[in-house]
Amino acid sequence: MNFTKPFINEAWDRLGFTEPMPVQAEAFPPLLDGKDVTIEAPTGTGKTLAYLLPTIEKIDASNDRIQVVIVAPTRELVMQIQTVAQRFTEKGDVRIASFIGGVELKRQIDRLKKKPHLIVGTPGRLVELIEKKKLKLHETHMIVLDEADQIIDSGLTEAAERIIKHTAHEHQIVLVSATLTDTLQEWAAPFLKEPAHVQIERAVSAQVTYGYMLTTRRYKPELLRRLSHVDNVKALAFINNRSFLPPLRGELDKMKVNYRMLDSLKGKRERVETLREFRKGDYPLLITTGLAARGLDIEEVTHVVHFDLPESIDDFIHRSGRTARGNAAGTVLSLVTDEDLTHLKSFARQLGVELKELEIYRGDVIEKRIEDKRPVVKRPANKRGPRR
Structure with missing residues (x-):
């Protein structure tokens, strides 16, 4: 790995990674170059690190503003992304915070006082914080929509649009999904500027x-x-x-x-x-x-x-x-x-x-075992010959 932040490379080695997976190798360059990117790859191919590592790499830790927002459709996925991000920032100076529904709002507002650089949250809770003027994204230069097809299917497009519109005028958008449906692409088209498209073909594991x-x-x-x-x-x-x-x-x-x-x-x-x-x-x-x-x-x-x-x-x-x-x-x-x-x-x-x-x-x-279906051989009756 050749990221400029040493703690990313250290975590990569410590966690046992060797070569980047195909989706990562294709996504890293355009993301680091600041391009809008759509990532379409099957489940389990390494999509999270494909966008997360370049995202962390581009954060300026000396700036206390929120620079990256990652939007995910479910609480479990938010917590999972946060866990992965924390593993790669454990020995660095990048601060991470998560925001989900079902948790007391005051506790999450307190997290914003710690001035996170990267936040990950569900659309509804992020919009709620924006409406209460607690979440300010005017210096946020990168927006990631993970499981974007599910954001569409769950009727969360309006919330996602509001989040995007509250970020910096010059921003980078990353759209991540296992399937880039026609509906998703039509919705996202107005927000994307000549995006690079990373696609990993659906593959069936021999395992x-x-x-x-x-x-x-x-x-x-x-x-x-x-x-x-x-x-x-x-x-x-x-x-x-x-x-x-x-x-x-x-x-x-x-x-x-x-x-x-x-x-x-x-x-x-x-x-x-x-x-x-x-x-x-x-x-x-x-x-x-x-x-x-x-x-x-x-x-x-x-x-x-x-x-x-x-x-x-x-x-x-x-x-x-x-x-x-x-x-x-x-x-x-x-x-x-x-x-x-x-x-x-x-x-x-x-x-x-x-x-x-x-x-x-x-x-x-x-x-399933093949049952013993050998034909039954009917033995002829023992016919006695005529008595002599």
């Missing part, structure tokens, strides 16, 4: 096994129970709608399954604790919705489980990307009914991956 278990809706909780007993499992299961969480909780509690649920409506403290315990391995199964887990980076997830098959292939890719991070191996397991299987096979064809039918056998997830 991932894509499999399914053919089942019924009623039997799916039992499969989660059995999966939770697999040796060294760390499974992240997705359902499509949070209204399905309470009945599923009832089923799993009856079966005394060791699990937790990450619910987007729960308080910040509870959700942070849930994630901390899962990362530590205190329980083997975490159940969530796609929105609640958007952008989460959890190491060593062995299995991503599609308890409900998502409607779109992009959601399938987002969720599946939570396993096999870096060079690790992982399994993407879809629990499907007969009706779902056609939909899943369509995803597999589009991704160019082989689907395997799996089963849980003797405490492990394996390819």
Whole structure:
């Protein structure tokens, strides 16, 4: 690494990084040159560091104003970005602060008194602070919109626009997403000036096994129970709608399954604790919705489980990307009914991956065994010949 701030290079080495990942190698130069940049790359390819390190590099620590604002759609993603930023500024002089909803406003206003150089927050809370004239961004020269497609899908475009309009006249915008949809590009076009486009093609890791278990809706909780007993499992299961969480909780509690649920409506403290315990391995199964887990980076997830098959292939890719991070191996397991299987096979064809039918056998997830189907040989009856 050749950043001018020594603490960035020191952290890079200390954290065990070697060569930049492709998205980082392509994004660093235009970002350091001050260009607007759009970054389109699949989940798990290193997008956060792709924009974060050049951002930190360009901060003037002698200026006490907020110079960078990173906007993210969920509280979990905000906290995750802050954690990564703090790892790379631990031995430096760049100050970081985060701002999210569900936390007492006064406490977050107090954080602004410490004069952070870089802030990361959810759109609603940042706008709230701007309206109260507590957050001043007139010297902010860089704006990053992470998971920008989700900002659009969640109806947060007006808040994002207000944040951008309160920054310095001459600013740099970074748009980051796994998928740059037509809607997103149309919305962002007025804000971008001849942006450099960094695109990493969707790639299917050879380390991932894509499999399914053919089942019924009623039997799916039992499969989660059995999966939770697999040796060294760390499974992240997705359902499509949070209204399905309470009945599923009832089923799993009856079966005394060791699990937790990450619910987007729960308080910040509870959700942070849930994630901390899962990362530590205190329980083997975490159940969530796609929105609640958007952008989460959890190491060593062995299995991503599609308890409900998502409607779109992009959601399938987002969720599946939570396993096999870096060079690790992982399994993407879809629990499907007969009706779902056609939909899943369509995803597999589009991704160019082989689907395997799996089963849980003797405490492990394996390819479904072929039953012994040797033909039964009917032996002719022992016909006695005529008595002599």
